[in-house]
Each structure stands twice: as structure tokens, then as C-alpha cells.
Amino acid sequence: MNETSGTAAAQPTERIPAAERREQILAAASVVFGERGYAGATTDQVARAAGISQPYVVRMFGTKENLFLEVLARALGRLVAAFRQIIAEPREHGEDEAELLAMRLGAAYVDLIEDRGILLSLMQAFISGHNTVVGAKARAGFLEIYRMLRDEAGFPPDAIRGFLADGMLFNTLLAIRLPDIFDEDPDAEELMRCTFRGKLDVVLGATAADAAEHA
Amino acid sequence: MNETSGTAAAQPTERIPAAERREQILAAASVVFGERGYAGATTDQVARAAGISQPYVVRMFGTKENLFLEVLARALGRLVAAFRQIIAEPREHGEDEAELLAMRLGAAYVDLIEDRGILLSLMQAFISGHNTVVGAKARAGFLEIYRMLRDEAGFPPDAIRGFLADGMLFNTLLAIRLPDIFDEDPDAEELMRCTFRGKLDVVLGATAADAAEHA
DNA sequence: CTACTTTGTAATCATTCGATTACAACATTC
DNA sequence: GAATGTTGTAATCGAATGATTACAAAGTAG
Numbered sequence: 001m002n003e004t005s006g007t008a009a010a011q012p013t014e015r016i017p018a019a020e021r022r023e024q025i026l027a028a029a030s031v032v033f034g035e036r037g038y039a040g041a042t043t044d045q046v047a048r049a050a051g052i053s054q055p056y057v058v059r060m061f062g063t064k065e066n067l068f069l070e071v072l073a074r075a076l077g078r079l080v081a082a083f084r085q086i087i088a089e090p091r092e093h094g095e096d097e098a099e100l101l102a103m104r105l106g107a108a109y110v111d112l113i114e115d116r117g118i119l120l121s122l123m124q125a126f127i128s129g130h131n132t133v134v135g136a137k138a139r140a141g142f143l144e145i146y147r148m149l150r151d152e153a154g155f156p157p158d159a160i161r162g163f164l165a166d167g168m169l170f171n172t173l174l175a176i177r178l179p180d181i182f183d184e185d186p187d188a189e190e191l192m193r194c195t196f197r198g199k200l201d202v203v204l205g206a207t208a209a210d211a212a213e214h215a
Numbered sequence: 216m217n218e219t220s221g222t223a224a225a226q227p228t229e230r231i232p233a234a235e236r237r238e239q240i241l242a243a244a245s246v247v248f249g250e251r252g253y254a255g256a257t258t259d260q261v262a263r264a265a266g267i268s269q270p271y272v273v274r275m276f277g278t279k280e281n282l283f284l285e286v287l288a289r290a291l292g293r294l295v296a297a298f299r300q301i302i303a304e305p306r307e308h309g310e311d312e313a314e315l316l317a318m319r320l321g322a323a324y325v326d327l328i329e330d331r332g333i334l335l336s337l338m339q340a341f342i343s344g345h346n347t348v349v350g351a352k353a354r355a356g357f358l359e360i361y362r363m364l365r366d367e368a369g370f371p372p373d374a375i376r377g378f379l380a381d382g383m384l385f386n387t388l389l390a391i392r393l394p395d396i397f398d399e400d401p402d403a404e405e406l407m408r409c410t411f412r413g414k415l416d417v418v419l420g421a422t423a424a425d426a427a428e429h430a
Numbered sequence: 431c432t433a434c435t436t437t438g439t440a441a442t443c444a445t446t447c448g449a450t451t452a453c454a455a456c457a458t459t460c
Numbered sequence: 461g462a463a464t465g466t467t468g469t470a471a472t473c474g475a476a477t478g479a480t481t482a483c484a485a486a487g488t489a490g
Binding site: 274 | 436437438439440441
């Protein structure tokens with residue numbers, strides 16, 4: 001259960017209320033699961049990212065699967081909350097009302113990348129459909145988003161499809177780490193630019209900050 | 216290295232030329248990796264799906280990582296071949312020429328689901344960007360598709376984004392196994408229908424055949 | 431028939447990893 | 461200042477898994 005500890009100082013670990021520690025672990029687990037997937041991540045990696053010992057992670061969440069389910073629920077909660085806030089905002093009615101709302105929701109979605117791990121762990125859950133329990137939660141979560149777009153945002157079917165499709169492409173380009181090869185292949189940046197338009201700076205800012213954090 | 220063997224008869228395993236056996240393993244691995252991901256799949260599961268022993272899989276491909284890389288290359292090859300064939304087809308020029316080509320490519324993409332595992336293992340590779348060697352191949356593969364749409368199909372940026380986005384949503388709904396809950400939640404079918412339009416029958420046919428095969 | 435190559439498996443090894451146990455340090459209450 | 465609860469870790473266990481080894485059976489060449 002070892003792993004070469006990074007340069008981060010291994011302080012004697014201060015005592016912290018369980019609720020607060022819980023959120024720390026969930027935040028760390030979001031990043032780790034988002035990067036490596038459910039099966040690819042280890043509880044030890046999560047523990048190290050959270051600055052605590054591996055047994056503590058397991059005891060607090062029972063099982064690794066349970067931890068992942070909570071990460072998924074947390075990510076879904078953040079996403080839904082962000083969307084609902086946009087939808088609830090007062091907006092003037094017009095012919096392009098739906099289009100404007102879609103733009104705002106899209107911007108909110110892109111901004112979610114700042115909360116490192118949210119979108120990636122969501123995506124990791126989405127492709128775990130084969131897993132009985134994780135898959136069920138992922139399907140339910142996806143449908144919740146669908147219903148929100150349909151009922152609360154009032155999107156017509158084509159708008160829903162277009163919005164979800166853009167989101168999945170966003171997630172994929174994020175997961176595949178296209179910015180990592182901007183130097184080697186200019187097409188990588190071109191594809192990112194053609195996908196994100198003006199919002200590319202936000203994405204690059206977040207991924208660059210993450211890369212620096214990793215170094 | 217055990218696992219409850221299915222009802223499939225465990226024949227004494229006939230001797231088969233290495234090249235043929237190799238393709239069998241790759242086909243089986245496509246399905247297994249597509250369902251469970253790179254980290255989630257085991258070489259033993261691949262071996263059982265191919266009807267041979269686990270050591271043989273490892274010896275033929277060296278490592279699990281190598282096997283996954285070959286699965287990825289094979290999937291990418293099939294996709295590129297299918298696209299190139301459509302692009303090479305003679306077509307009359309008109310104002311909606313690009314749109315028609317996009318429709319045909321989209322149909323070809325959906326049809327790829329028949330070759331079980333191709334699209335899912337591709338998607339699994341796309342979200343493995345964190346893995347150094349797999350991630351590099353996945354990025355290169357994605358960019359190859361991008362270049363094909365841009366240079367060979369002659370798509371404008373917006374068409375590329377739309378096409379790729381639809382494809383990623385397709386992959387995601389496929390991976391999340393939405394058809395599994397058509398009975399429980401009618402919204403699941405509604406979302407599938409809003410995404411695939413007329414092509415839903417093709418998708419359902421393929422996934423149903425796969426489900427029956429699993430039973 | 432004998433030697434050699436190809437195709438395949440059984441047995442097993444070393445590692446990894448999730449989980450458990452036992453215990454320690456700190457805080458709180460009475 | 462005991463007693464009790466909270467927060468945390470070290471040590472370790474058992475199962476899973478990728479990989480290796482040794483071996484067998486079938487084909488092929490001479």
C-alpha cells in the first residue's frame with residue numbers, strides 16, 4: 001500500500017471535524033476518479049490526495065464503490081444546482097429566448113471545469129453503465145439532467161440533443177487531455193478552438209492551473 | 216484466476232492459426248474493454264470471451280496495455296475505413312452537399328455499433344487521457360478523425376463540431392446503457408429517440424442482440 | 431521415425447489493493 | 461481527572477490479477 005510520496009510535506013495531519021474531512025476527501029476523490037476512472041483509481045491515491053491515510057478513507061465511506069457513488073452524487077448536485085440557478089434567473093421573453101438560455105447554460109457548464117474533477121468524474125460515471133449499481137445511478141443522473149432541460153428550461157428536443165451533444169464533446173476533449181499536445185500538434189488547439197470558441201481561455205486557464213498543481 | 220464459466224460449452228479448444236486466433240482475441244477484447252474500460256477489464260475475462268486460456272492472451276500480446284493499444288488501433292482503423300468509404304463515394308454537388316455527407320457519415324457511425332465493442336472501446340480510450348501511452352494514442356486517433364473531417368470531407372468548423380458532438384453523445388448514451396431501463400423510465404426511450412431519430416431501430420437491434428447474447 | 435515448430439494449458443508467482451484490526455492521540459463531559 | 465467519544469494511523473490480511481514458467485499435444489519437415 002505504498003507509493004512514492006510527492007514533495008508535499010507530510011505534516012502530522014491536524015484533527016478536523018468529520019464533516020469537513022469528508023468534503024476534503026470527496027473533493028480529492030473527484031479529481032482522482034475523474035483522471036483514472038472508477039476501476040483505475042485506488043483508495044490509496046484518494047487518501048494521499050486528501051492528505052490522510054488509506055484506512056481512514058475506507059472507514060469513512062465503507063467501500064470504494066460507496067465513495068464513488070458519493071462523488072457522483074456530489075458532482076451531479078453541483079451541476080444541477082448551477083443549471084437551476086441559470087434557469088431561475090429572470091430573463092426577457094423574445095424569439096431567441098431559448099437560444100440565449102442555452103448559451104448561458106453552456107457557459108455555466110464550461111465554468112464547472114474550475115471545480116476540478118466535477119465534469120470528469122461525471123463522465124467517468126457515464127461510461128460505467130456496465131457496472132450494476134454505478135450504472136443505475138449514472139443513468140438516473142443523466143435522465144435527471146434531461147428532464148431539467150425539457151421541463152424546467154423548456155427546451156425542444158433538438159435543442160436538448162444539441163446541448164447534451166456539445167456537453168459530451170466538451171467532456172471528451174477534456175478527458176482526452178487535448179491541451180497536453182498543443183505544442184506537438186497545432187491541430188489540437190484548432191480543434192479545441194473550433195469547439196469552445198470564446199470560452200477556450202476559461203478551459204485553458206483551468207487545465208493549466210491543474211497542470212501546474214501537478215508539477 | 217478463476218471465474219464461474221458460463222453455459223458455453225468448454226470444448227477442448229481446437230488448434231487455430233495464430234493470425235486467426237489473434238483476431239478472435241481482439242474482437243473479444245473489444246467487447247470486454249468496451250464494457251469495463253481498460254483498468255476494469257481483466258485479461259482473464261478477455262481470454263474467457265475468446266474461449267482460450269489467460270496465459271495465451273498475455274503471451275500473444277505481451278502485456279494488457281499492449282492488447283488495449285491494439286484494440287484501440289483496430290477500432291480506429293474500422294472507423295476511419297468506414298468514413299473513407301463514404302467520403303470516396305461519388306456524390307452530386309449541390310447547396311446541401313455537406314449536409315448530406317454529414318448525414319451519411321452519421322449513419323455509418325451508427326451502423327458501427329453492429330461491430331460490437333468498436334465504439335465503446337474507442338470511447339473508453341478517449342477518457343483514458345491520463346494514462347501516458349494510451350492517452351497519447353487516443354489523442355492522436357481523435358485528431359486523425361478531426362483531420363479527416365476537415366481535409367477529406369471538407370467540413371467547415373461548425374459542421375465538425377456538430378458532428379463530433381453528436382458522436383460523443385451517441386457513445387455516451389451507448390456506454391451508459393440507456394436502453395436497459397426503457398421499461399422502468401419512459402424518459403429513457405424518449406431521450407434515445409430524440410437523439411437517434413430514425414436510426415433508433417438500428418441501435419436497439421444491436422443492443423438487443425447483444426443483451427440476448429449475454430443471457 | 432525423428433527433430434522441430436506451433437499452439438495451447440496448468441500451476442504458480444509477485445504485486446497490488448480494498449478491507450479489517452488493533453491501537454494511539456486528542457477532545458469532551460461529568 | 462476518569463470515562464467516553466472522536467479522529468486518526470500502522471500493520472496486516474485475503475483476494476484478485478498480470479505475468480512467468482514449465483510442460484503437453486498437435487502439426488510439419490527431413
